[in-house]
Amino acid sequence: MDPLSAISEELAEIDGQITDILRALSNGFQKLEKIKDSNRQSRQLEELTDKMRECKRLIKEFDKEVKALEGRNDRxxxxxxxxxxxxxxxxxxxYVALKKQYATNIENKRIELFEGPNAGFEEDNVLLASSMTNQQLVDHGNRMMDETDQAIERGKKIVHETIDVGTETAAALKAQTEQMSRIVDELDSIHFSLKKASKLVKELGRQFATDKCIMALLFLIVVGVIAIIIVKLVHPENKDIRDIPGLAPPVMNRKLLSSYS
Incomplete structure (x- = not known):
């Protein structure tokens, strides 16, 4: 059992939190030694700094609780x-000392990265200028101005090329937008044509069904007429069948009125 628990549960809880943070700080700095990238080191160092702030706060709470219990505890x-x-x-x-050491190392690396091989370049230029004659200084200044002008011209060229690319991109986007609008209009026209064609097919279907009924009726009428004609020709004396104009057989006993006069 933790001896602090017998003194104060709150004191034991604070002690446990501090122990966990100190263990995390130890592991964090061990991990930091294996990191080579300065940016990752900075991020890791920031996390460890936050843990150290939290640990400092907890230690103050621990000290406050100890002072509150000081009158009740023995020496x-x-x-x-x-x-x-x-x-x-x-x-x-x-750990605070380690943090300062790592922060200094990271800052030195960044300074070396920015200065690089040109460190001390300004001092060399001062020494070089002191050994030049006036004409050499003028020539050197003219060369530097020419180099600056060339750099400015290159910058202008890059700007103009960027503007041209932007203009071409805007024109291409506009053309694509117009093309998309035309495609949408064509799709609407096709949809309307399909609806119209579907309606026309339905009307043709209904008309074709009507025509079939009419043709069937005409066929039945023709069949009936043919049947009557056949029966009339086969049985001309059949009085149940009415004469069809133009098909009645000639009357042999018909006499002209002039024969009785």
């Missing part, structure tokens, strides 16, 4: 709590 207990607090502060200070 030996107070001495043990004071030594524990000092041990926490000492370990935290060691």
């Amino acid at each position: 030996e207990t107070n001495r043990m709590l004071s030594e524990k607090k000092q041990s926490m502060i000492k370990e935290l200070n060691s």
Whole structure:
């Protein structure tokens, strides 16, 4: 059982949180030693700095709780709590020193990165200028101006090329937009034509069905007429069948009125 639990549950809880943070700081700095990239080192160092701030806050809370319990505890207990607090502060200070060391190293790397091989270039230029004659200084100044003018011209060229590319891109986007509008209009026209064609097919279907009925009726009428004609020709004396004009057989006994006169 944790001896601090017998003194104060809150004190034991704070001590546990501080122990966890100090362990995380130890692991974090071990991990930091293996990181070579300065940007990643900076991010890792920021995380460790936040943990150190939290640890410092908890140590203050621990000290406040110890002072609140100081009158109730015996001398030996107070001495043990004071030594524990000092041990926490000492370990935290060691991590703060490591943090400062790593921060300095990272800053030195960044300075070397920005200055690079040109470090001390201005001093060399001063020494070089002091050894030049007036004419050499003028010539050197003219060359620097020419180089500056050339750099400006290159910059202008790049700007003009960028503007041209932007103009061409805008024109291409406009053409594509117009093409898309035409495609949408054509799709609308096709949709309308399909609806119209579908309606026409339905009307033709209904008309064709009507024509079929009419043709069937005409066929039945023709068949009936042919049947009557056949029956009339086969049985001309059949009085049940009415004569069809133009097909009645000639009357043999018909006499002219002039024969009786």
